[in-house]
Amino acid sequence: MRAILIKDGKGPIENLYLGETEKPGPKPGEVLVKVKVFGLNRMDVLQREGKYPLPPGASTILGVEFSGHIAGLGEGVTDWKEGDEVFGLAYGGAYAEFITLPETNVMKKPSHLSWHEAASIPENFLTAFQALVVIAEVKKGDDVLIHAGASGVGVAAIQLARLYGANTVTATASTQDKLDWLLSIPNGATHVVNYKTEDFAAEAKKTTGGKGVDVIIDFVGQSHWQKNIDALAADGRMTMLGLLSGGEVEKFSLGPLLYKRLRIQGSTLRARSPAYQGDLVRKFRDGVLSHITGSAGDGEVRTYIHKTYPWTEIQEAHREMEANKNSGKIIAEVV
Numbered sequence: 001m002r003a004i005l006i007k008d009g010k011g012p013i014e015n016l017y018l019g020e021t022e023k024p025g026p027k028p029g030e031v032l033v034k035v036k037v038f039g040l041n042r043m044d045v046l047q048r049e050g051k052y053p054l055p056p057g058a059s060t061i062l063g064v065e066f067s068g069h070i071a072g073l074g075e076g077v078t079d080w081k082e083g084d085e086v087f088g089l090a091y092g093g094a095y096a097e098f099i100t101l102p103e104t105n106v107m108k109k110p111s112h113l114s115w116h117e118a119a120s121i122p123e124n125f126l127t128a129f130q131a132l133v134v135i136a137e138v139k140k141g142d143d144v145l146i147h148a149g150a151s152g153v154g155v156a157a158i159q160l161a162r163l164y165g166a167n168t169v170t171a172t173a174s175t176q177d178k179l180d181w182l183l184s185i186p187n188g189a190t191h192v193v194n195y196k197t198e199d200f201a202a203e204a205k206k207t208t209g210g211k212g213v214d215v216i217i218d219f220v221g222q223s224h225w226q227k228n229i230d231a232l233a234a235d236g237r238m239t240m241l242g243l244l245s246g247g248e249v250e251k252f253s254l255g256p257l258l259y260k261r262l263r264i265q266g267s268t269l270r271a272r273s274p275a276y277q278g279d280l281v282r283k284f285r286d287g288v289l290s291h292i293t294g295s296a297g298d299g300e301v302r303t304y305i306h307k308t309y310p311w312t313e314i315q316e317a318h319r320e321m322e323a324n325k326n327s328g329k330i331i332a333e334v335v
């Protein structure tokens with residue numbers, strides 16, 4: 001089959017090429033899917049550079065989300081049949097004509113979603129759902145702060161916070177364009193902060209009448225750490241999903257953790273077991289999926305596609321992601 005491969009196994013954007021590799025076969029409990037569209041994620045860049053620790057047994061081909069047709073069934077699979085239109089969350093391997101994955105990681109593609117919209121959903125929305133709902137236990141009336149607000153995961157988290165009844169949702173980003181866009185979308189941010197020019201902790205305190213925020217979703221780590229601790233209200237929860245600015249902090253006081261009774265939890269998605277991912281997919285499918293439409297739809301939650309590339313232009317697509325230009329998802333078509 002054809003797939004996007006990496007010359008020398010890892011390296012710069014120029015090492016990505018469309019080549020030939022062996023077609024995978026489904027193991028017991030797995031399905032084989034013929035991929036139509038796949039989504040790009042920040043971790044693809046890290047994996048391409050050799051900086052992403054792959055879970056055991058994961059495909060070395062990039063790509064963790066896709067839409068397409070069921071093209072084969074492993075032993076014991078009874079819930080799917082060949083030709084079913086699906087989308088799903090994979091351990092890797094989506095930058096290819098065919099992919100195998102556990103049958104429980106696949107969802108039926110709703111007819112109101114295009115192939116492109118469906119492929120743009122799994123990684124961002126399942127990550128945001130896990131961080132915000134499962135781990136931080138967001139609830140009606142909470143004040144929420146979402147960093148990297150215009151990132152794929154960020155936009156999903158902002159809208160999910162609104163869907164779950166947040167009182168305010170403050171989003172941070174680096175440019176006025178991104179901030180304006182986050183305020184303009186339905187169920188977008190209620191408040192925004194440019195983290196490069198403003199103190200987001202002070203702004204979050206102002207927005208919440210001095211109380212602070214109940215929930216933070218952070219991807220940034222080092223540069224945001226102290227301000228995150230300052231911004232959290234008593235009994236605040238923070239889920240840490242990335243370390244975009246670095247992973248070390250020099251010196252900080254443990255006092256606020258104790259006295260504000262803070263709960264801080266890191267999380268990953270790709271490293272989770274098939275049983276965990278399958279359970280998360282089921283909860284998301286049953287609780288959230290019906291609220292999601294494309295950007296032109298009328299859903300309470302929408303998936304926003306920044307740009308679509310044919311996979312023959314995968315280098316351009318990675319360049320766009322590395323330049324941090326996207327508001328929403330970058331996706332690619334298998335052509």
Ligand SMILES: NC(=O)c1ccc[n+]([C@@H]2O[C@H](COP(=O)([O-])OP(=O)(O)OC[C@H]3O[C@@H](n4cnc5c(N)ncnc54)[C@H](OP(=O)(O)O)[C@@H]3O)[C@@H](O)[C@H]2O)c1
Nearest residue numbers: 041042148151152153173174241242244245267268269324
């Ligand atoms: N742990 C998990 O389970 C999990 C799962 C999926 C994704 N993630 C993480 O979630 C993050 C977002 O992923 P994505 O695919 O949605 O990314 P994305 O769409 O490529 O967006 C990432 C955004 O992060 C912001 N950013 C980059 N470097 C920054 C820095 N040093 N300080 C502050 N902001 C910075 C940039 O926006 P600005 O212009 O606003 O700075 C950039 O556009 C990544 O860190 C990814 O690794 C974690």
